[in-house]
Every structure is written in structure tokens, then in C-alpha cells.
Amino acid sequence: MHLAKSHVEISDQSARYMDFLRRENMPHSFMFLGAPGSLKELHAMLFAKEIIKKNDNNPHVEKKLEQSQHPDLRVLEVEPKASYHSxxxxxxxxxxxxxNPFESKVRVVVIFDADKMLPPAANALLKTLEEPVSSTVFILLGSSESSFLQTISSRCTKILFQLFTKEQIEKQLMHEEHVSLEVARVIAKYSFGSLDAAKSxxxxxxxxxxxxxxxxxKDLDLLSYNGFLTKFDLFDKALAKDTNLSNEEVFEIFLKWIRDVYCIGACQSEEYLYxxxxxxxxxxxxxxxTMSFDEIVELLLSIKGANLCNVKLKSCIEALYLKLHEKST
Structure with a gap:
């Protein structure tokens, strides 16, 4: 996996894990947690390379790491077709x-999307973590602690990574991509704290x-079914012309919107709104x-599950609307 370095300052976040390099007894397993776009992948690779450099006196170690040719840095990614680790x-x-490691005193294993494992694979990893090898350091990446087996999570030192503010993304886009402030503001608004999404x-x-x-x-009206269909048809046609917006993103935006509706209804504050x-x-x-937020989230997840089973997006959104409409009348 190639990860380009970002101009956004990462020193504040890296200080939290680089400190472990100075310790005599460093943990054998780490868990880097954060939403997509939080740059946890970049941090994981930086940390892994620093561990190798500290334990390998070979004068060519940096060159090998930059060229992804060091034999003691192992990176595992999900199976492309299955979207999980086999x-x-x-x-x-x-x-x-x-x-034993080949050149360094320590081997580092970085597992991207480590929370995407079926039980047999997760149990195989757990067995190794239960009986750690002193010459190996694991760095597991995932979205949240709850997405891992509790028995795996409890054996890892956790490092949390936050998404970026709109202002940080605006600054990054203007500095690195040379876009205007107006364009940067619009993109920052719809990237939801993710630099990857902003660049996409x-x-x-x-x-x-x-x-x-x-x-x-914005125009959603639960009391007007015909109005709902007309407006969604316009969006659906636009979506058909632009494949850059995935169904996953549609549900994610829907969930964030509903969350904001409940948030502003509860406290009337703009401070925490997307x-x-x-x-x-x-x-x-x-x-x-009229449904509780938890009920709507559960409903949204069930509709999202139907979409993953090849039910068309339009049918899924229509089913979601009908359920919300039923509860509001």
C-alpha cells in the first residue's frame, strides 16, 4: 500500500506513540484506531519504520524501508475480492x-483493516497475541475498539486518531492542491474530516x-410521499452519471444528517454539527x-444490509422513507 505524506502537521499525534521507542520494554502489540481519513495508516507505517531503524544497524536500512524491501517489515492487507483477511x-x-528476524533485531507486522477478519482468522491472530514472540511487534489498524474481539483488544496498547477539522482540511487543500478558499470550503464540508475523501x-x-x-x-418532508419520490429521482439520476459516490457514502451521509437533526433538537447548538x-x-x-435515534440507526443499518444483498439503492431509500413516514403519522 502506497501512502503519500501529507503536509498536515502530524507531530502532535505521532508524539503519543513515538515515546514508546524510548522505553526499555516496549509493548508487543499496538492498536491504531480511527475513522477512514484519520491518517492512522500513515502513522502506523511511520512507527513501524522507526522500530525497524532502531533495531537494524545496516547502513542501507532507510533505503530498503523507503523501497518497501525490508524483509522484517511485513504488511498484511485484506483480500481484494473478499474484503477481509483470509x-x-x-x-x-x-x-x-x-x-528469527532476517536483518533487524525486531520484526514488525502491520495489519491494515485488522477488524475485517472472520472468526477463524481472528482466533489465529489471538493465539499469537496470547503467546507473544519477543522479537515481533504487531500494529493492528481498525475503525474502533468495538470492531475487534475483546480478547484481542485487551492485549493491545491503543492509540486513537482524530479526524481533521474543516479549517485544517481547507488549509491543506489550499496549500497543497492550490484551490481557492471557496472550493476548499465546499470540499471540506462534504469530506467529514477525511483528507482522503477531500482529495477524492x-x-x-x-x-x-x-x-x-x-x-x-434538506427538503425531506415525511408527509409528502410524491414530493419525496420526485426529489430522490433527481438525485438518483445524478448519481447514475457519477460513480464516485458509493452507496456506503449515501448511507453514511444519511446517518450523519439524522444525527444532526437529533443533536440540534436536543441542545439547539451548532457546535457539534456536521x-x-x-x-x-x-x-x-x-x-x-418520532422514532428514537437508536431506532432510526437500527432501521438504517437494516436497510443498508438489504442494499449489500443487491437490493437497489432507490428501493432501499424508499423503504426507509416509508418506515419513517409510517412512524410520523
Whole structure:
């Protein structure tokens, strides 16, 4: 996996794990946690390389690391077609670490998306963590602690990574991508704290599909079924022309919007809103939903599951609307 270095300052976050390099007894397993776009992958690779450099006196160690050719730095990624780590790959890697490192005193195993394992693979990893090899350090990456087996999580030192503020993303885009402040503000608004999402949006043409979907949500009226269908048809046609917005992102935006509706209804504050510029629409809808937030999240996840089983997005959103409409009348 190639990770380009970002201009955004990372020293504040890196200080929290680089301190372990100075300790005599460093933990054998770490867990780097954060949402997509929080740069946990970049931090994990920086940390892994520093561990190797500290334990390898070879004058060519830095060159080997930069060229991804160091034999003692192992990076595991999910199977491309299956989107999870196979039991075969995990077992093979766990067997390999019983051997001595090749050049460094310590081997480092970085597992991207380590929370995407079926039980047999997770149990194979757990067995190794339960009986750690002194010459191996694990760095597991995932979105949250709850997405791991508790028995795996309890054996890891956890480092949390935060998403970026809108201001940080605006500054990054203007400095590195040379975009105007106006464009940077729009992109920062719809990237939800993720630099990866921001750079992906840069490749698209306006109006961005994220922007169109938020426009659809702003006009959402649970009492007008025909109006709902008309507005969603417009968005659905726009989405068909632009494949850069995945169904996963549609559900993610929907969830963030609903969360903001409940948040502003509870405290009338803009401080913690994703869509702070849409306060008027959020306030209007705050009296519209009669279901609890937990009920809506559960409903949204079930609809999302149907979409993963190849039910069309339009049918899923329509089913979601009908359920919300039923509860509001």
C-alpha cells in the first residue's frame, strides 16, 4: 500500500506513540484506531519504520524501508475480492513470525483493516497475541475498539486518531492542491474530516453528488410521499452519471444528517454539527421524527444490509422513507 505524506502537521499525534521507542520494554502489540481519513495508516507505517531503524544497524536500512524491501517489515492487507483477511494468509503470517528476524533485531507486522477478519482468522491472530514472540511487534489498524474481539483488544496498547477539522482540511487543500478558499470550503464540508475523501472530491466536477444528496435531505418532508419520490429521482439520476459516490457514502451521509437533526433538537447548538450551515433545515426536521435515534440507526443499518444483498439503492431509500413516514403519522 502506497501512502503519500501529507503536509498536515502530524507531530502532535505521532508524539503519543513515538515515546514508546524510548522505553526499555516496549509493548508487543499496538492498536491504531480511527475513522477512514484519520491518517492512522500513515502513522502506523511511520512507527513501524522507526522500530525497524532502531533495531537494524545496516547502513542501507532507510533505503530498503523507503523501497518497501525490508524483509522484517511485513504488511498484511485484506483480500481484494473478499474484503477481509483470509484464514490462510493469517495462519501463514503467524507461522512465519516463529522464525528469527532476517536483518533487524525486531520484526514488525502491520495489519491494515485488522477488524475485517472472520472468526477463524481472528482466533489465529489471538493465539499469537496470547503467546507473544519477543522479537515481533504487531500494529493492528481498525475503525474502533468495538470492531475487534475483546480478547484481542485487551492485549493491545491503543492509540486513537482524530479526524481533521474543516479549517485544517481547507488549509491543506489550499496549500497543497492550490484551490481557492471557496472550493476548499465546499470540499471540506462534504469530506467529514477525511483528507482522503477531500482529495477524492477534488477529482469530481460540481455539483458534487454529496452536495446533491444533502440538498435532497434538506427538503425531506415525511408527509409528502410524491414530493419525496420526485426529489430522490433527481438525485438518483445524478448519481447514475457519477460513480464516485458509493452507496456506503449515501448511507453514511444519511446517518450523519439524522444525527444532526437529533443533536440540534436536543441542545439547539451548532457546535457539534456536521452540517452546521444547514441549521434552519435541521431545526425544521427536529420535530418530524418520532422514532428514537437508536431506532432510526437500527432501521438504517437494516436497510443498508438489504442494499449489500443487491437490493437497489432507490428501493432501499424508499423503504426507509416509508418506515419513517409510517412512524410520523
Amino acid at each position: 484464514i490462510a494468509n493469517i495462519k501463514k503470517s503467524m507461522d512465519e513470525i516463529t522464525l 472530491l477534488l477529482k469530481q466536477t460540481r455539483p458534487y453528488p454529496q452536495e446533491l444528496f444533502v440538498d435532497f435531505l 452540517f452546521d450551515e444547514e441549521k434552519k433545515h435541521l431545526l425544521r426536521q427536529s420535530n418530524m421524527f
